[in-house]
Structures are given as structure tokens and as C-alpha cells.
Amino acid sequence: MLQVLQEEANKDNQARAYWASHLLRTGYFTANAALGTAFSDLHERFISPRSSSESNERNAMAKEDQAAGSSPFFSNNAAMFTRLASSDIPTRLLLEAFRVYYQDYLYVKNGLLKFPWDALVRQNGIQWNHRQANPIFALQETARTIGESVAIFSRRNQQKSKGVPFSQPTKSGGLYPDYYLNDFHYQTDGWMTSESAARYEASTETLFLGRQDAMQRQTLIPLLQSGQSPESILEVACGTGRFGTFTRDNFPTAEMTYTDLSPFYLEKAQENDKYWISQRGEDAMAEAGSSEIMPEPANFVQANAENLPLEDNSFDAVNCVYLFHELPKEAQHNVAKELVRVVKPGGMIVFSDSFQRGDRPDLDSTLGNFSKLNEPHYQNYIDTFLPDLFEGCEIDKKFMSSSTKTLSFVKKSESSEGQDFQ
The missing domain is CATH 3.40.50.150 (Vaccinia Virus protein VP39)
Structure with a gap:
């Protein structure tokens, strides 16, 4: 990663702008992921108490996930930080993001794909007129992500019944297929509210650390x-x-x-x-x-x-x-x-x-x-x-x-x- 950055970032303003913008991007969404994980862990420990049988079931599920090598963001939050500190998960996820950026950057560099229009840093400097440059906007997105992370982890850990609080006429078939009325990813309200739409982009980018x-x-x-x-x-x-x-x-x-x-x-x-x-x-x-x-x-x-x-x-x-x-x-x-x-x-x-x-x-x-x-x-x-x-x-x-x-x-x-x- 350092070798690529040293070679590319010294070439021209476009390369420097691309990498500055995308490294800031991954830093922001990585921080969101850490905060969302921490708050969901606190919620599960102190606000959402469980019976001993539920706790045992949850721990067993976490061990199964860990054995299978699944992402930590899908697993038990209680042991999250210990596992992250003792594994290569952080570097693997960051390297995955970096490789995606490098692939994207080469398309931009070769003139096939336009420089990302909403990159915070462009060739002429920081886009101060862009909403991403507004700290209030960034904090609002982070708050939405933390709140959604707590809700998603809680539903996932408790294996809540799936679906959304929405009903429609059934005699005429209704506008929405039955499979659509599901809270995919355990996201709040599925696809069926404006609040869900407002949370979606930051939440999914956090899952992928910005890539x-x-x-x-x-x-x-x-x-x-x-x-x-x-x-x-x-x-x-x-x-x-x-x-x-x-x-x-x-x-x-x-x-x-x-x-x-x-x-x-x-x-x-x-x-x-x-x-x-x-x-x-x-x-x-x-x-x-x-x-x-x-x-x-x-x-x-x-x-x-x-x-x-x-x-x-x-x-x-x-x-x-x-x-x-x-x-x-x-x-x-x-x-x-x-x-x-x-x-x-x-x-x-x-x-x-x-x-x-x-x-x-x-x-x-x-x-x-x-x-x-x-x-x-x-x-x-x-x-x-x-x-x-x-x-x-x-x-x-x-x-x-x-x-x-x-x-x-x-x-x-x-x-x-x-x-x-x-």
C-alpha cells in the first residue's frame, strides 16, 4: 500500500487528490464501524439483558461464526475487540478497500472513468461547497450509522422475526410482493420509510469501510x-x-x-x-x-x-x-x-x-x-x-x-x- 501511494501520489495533482480523498473516506467509515460496534456492544451488555439460555445460544452462534471466519461485523459483539486485536481482520479489510480503490484509480488514471464527482478532495483542492465538507453533515451521518448499527445487531443477535410493520390489501394482490416486505440486513423498516432511505448510504458504506x-x-x-x-x-x-x-x-x-x-x-x-x-x-x-x-x-x-x-x-x-x-x-x-x-x-x-x-x-x-x-x-x-x-x-x-x-x-x-x- 505504501509503495503504491509513494509511486502514484508523487505523479500529479489528480493522483494526490484521489488518494487523499479515498484514504479520508476509509478513515471516516472505519471510525463509524468502530463506533457502531462499540455502541451496539454496550447496548447488548447493559440495555438489552438476556436470559442465560439466550446468552449461551448467542455465544455458541458467535463461536460458529468465528470458526467459519466470518466478518466480525456479523458476529457477537462482546468478544469483538479482543478478536480484532489478536487477528489480521483489520489489515485484511483495509487492504481489501485499498485494492478496490487502486482498481478504480487505474480506470480514472487511464482516462476511461471520470474522477469521482463527489470526492472531497479534487485537483483544485478541497470541495468546501460539498456537503461532505460540512462537519455537521458528517456527524449526522455518523449518528444515523451508530443508531442503525445498534438496531441491526440487536435484531440479528436476538434473531427477531423478519418483516416490516406494513400491510397491504391481499385480495387484489397488492403492489408489493411478499418477499419485498422484509427488513433485509435487519435494517430498520426495510425499504418502507424515508428514515430507512436516509440511513442507507452511510450504513452500507460503513459495512464496506468506504469501498x-x-x-x-x-x-x-x-x-x-x-x-x-x-x-x-x-x-x-x-x-x-x-x-x-x-x-x-x-x-x-x-x-x-x-x-x-x-x-x-x-x-x-x-x-x-x-x-x-x-x-x-x-x-x-x-x-x-x-x-x-x-x-x-x-x-x-x-x-x-x-x-x-x-x-x-x-x-x-x-x-x-x-x-x-x-x-x-x-x-x-x-x-x-x-x-x-x-x-x-x-x-x-x-x-x-x-x-x-x-x-x-x-x-x-x-x-x-x-x-x-x-x-x-x-x-x-x-x-x-x-x-x-x-x-x-x-x-x-x-x-x-x-x-x-x-x-x-x-x-x-x-x-x-x-x-x-x-
Whole structure:
């Protein structure tokens, strides 16, 4: 790590800005992880007392996790600090983040990927007008993360019943599938409140010690390497829309459409879209050589990914990030079919999600541990052969970045239908 930093950071302002920004980023989210762990441990010790049988069960579960080599953030908090101090876990996690950054940095350095638009440090110095530079904003995000960590660990340790406090009419089928009404990751309220949407970004970045954005940005690489500039891009299951801001920054002239089933997360995505336009819109359009001064706001559609209310063959590119591991098998097939339907012939589908069994064989034995964090369909996902889902498409590329895998597919033209693709 030090060798890379010494070699790269001495080259130019862009390298220094990238590494300064991302090392600060990992420092911040590592501090959040430590605080969240400490507060959840205090909560479990003194505020949430247990019977002796519950304690014994919890300790047994912790030993099982430790034997399996799972991440400490999924395990018993009581022995957390002792285990961290006596293991290589901290250096492994930090090295994992560093390697993701280095992969991302090389794409930036080689001019394929734009410098991350919201990096705190840019070539011309610190972005003082960015919300990240506001200590009040940073403290608010930390407070949300600590509160959510306490709640998640408490539900996980007590194996609370899964679900969200939400009901819907059942005779007409309802808007939300049954599998959707789950508090995935044991997060408070699942996808069903504005508070959940407000907490999500900082909480998940804390889990990954800051590397999530960089892992997601590799989704753009197949599109950028294709040499084409899509005029219309769809992101399905956009969540808070954070990844979508990087899509817009790299393709500012494209018409962007977001879909998500949660109206609360769509609202957050709209906020992020407006913020990107205010921070980068004019500069991004100028860099693209557009005659338009400002980009148009994105389109937002509340929709179940299994039944998109969109026309056939209507988008040049479709992105889908971190959705399929939360879908039952039938829903996976339905969503993949919809992604293929709405992309134009010759257009590209880019899929990013958790890595699977065989992608990193040294981690195969512990890969299933993530399912213990209330991921009911994860065990099935890690053994699903994904290309089989995307009928009518040719396999394009595969990229790996830490715990994230990206696959790209190109929809066959009508003239090639019925031909075998090897």
C-alpha cells in the first residue's frame, strides 16, 4: 500500500487528490464501524439483558461464526475487540478497500472513468461547497450509522422475526410482493420509510469501510469500453440513486430513467439527482461538448422490476446493481426477462451484484455467512448461473472488484435470433 501511494501520489495533482480523498473516506467509515460496534456492544451488555439460555445460544452462534471466519461485523459483539486485536481482520479489510480503490484509480488514471464527482478532495483542492465538507453533515451521518448499527445487531443477535410493520390489501394482490416486505440486513423498516432511505448510504458504506462506491462504479466500465455513448439509460432498482449520479457524470447527455419499488427510496434518488445537477451539471455538460447548459432532471418511475411499465426496446443501456441476491428464484427469472425486453437490440445490460461461489475460491467456505444477516435468498443466489437468466443476450464481459461481480450482456438483434452463442 505504501509503495503504491509513494509511486502514484508523487505523479500529479489528480493522483494526490484521489488518494487523499479515498484514504479520508476509509478513515471516516472505519471510525463509524468502530463506533457502531462499540455502541451496539454496550447496548447488548447493559440495555438489552438476556436470559442465560439466550446468552449461551448467542455465544455458541458467535463461536460458529468465528470458526467459519466470518466478518466480525456479523458476529457477537462482546468478544469483538479482543478478536480484532489478536487477528489480521483489520489489515485484511483495509487492504481489501485499498485494492478496490487502486482498481478504480487505474480506470480514472487511464482516462476511461471520470474522477469521482463527489470526492472531497479534487485537483483544485478541497470541495468546501460539498456537503461532505460540512462537519455537521458528517456527524449526522455518523449518528444515523451508530443508531442503525445498534438496531441491526440487536435484531440479528436476538434473531427477531423478519418483516416490516406494513400491510397491504391481499385480495387484489397488492403492489408489493411478499418477499419485498422484509427488513433485509435487519435494517430498520426495510425499504418502507424515508428514515430507512436516509440511513442507507452511510450504513452500507460503513459495512464496506468506504469501498462500495468504487465497487459499483465498475458497472460503468463495459459501457465506457464499448466506445458508444448511449442516448438513454435505465437503472432498475436504483435505491437511493447514488450510483446513478456516477452514471450521469460519465454520460451527462444521456436521458436517465430510474425505477424502484420503494417510493421512499425514489424520493431520496430524486434528491441525489438534484444535488448532482447543482454540483456538477453545468461542468459535466461542458466537458461533454453539449450545447445544452444544464442536463435535464432524470425520470423516476415506481415499479416492480418483475413488471416494468416501460416500452419494449426503449433503452440503449440498462443497469441493475445489488438486486438479484434479494430475489427468490422465480423473481430472478422475471426481472431478467424484463431487462432484456426493455433494452434495444444491440443494447447493453450491465449487472452488478455480490460475487458467487467460485469467483473467489478462497472465500467459498464463508460466502454463505452473509445469509445470516437476514438475506433469505442469498444462499440460492450464490449458486445461480446468471447467464442462463438472460435469454436472447450474448455474454460480453466479466469484472471482479472485491465482493462485487459485474457482468455485461448484449441483446441479440432480430437477425441473430435463433442462432446459438457459445
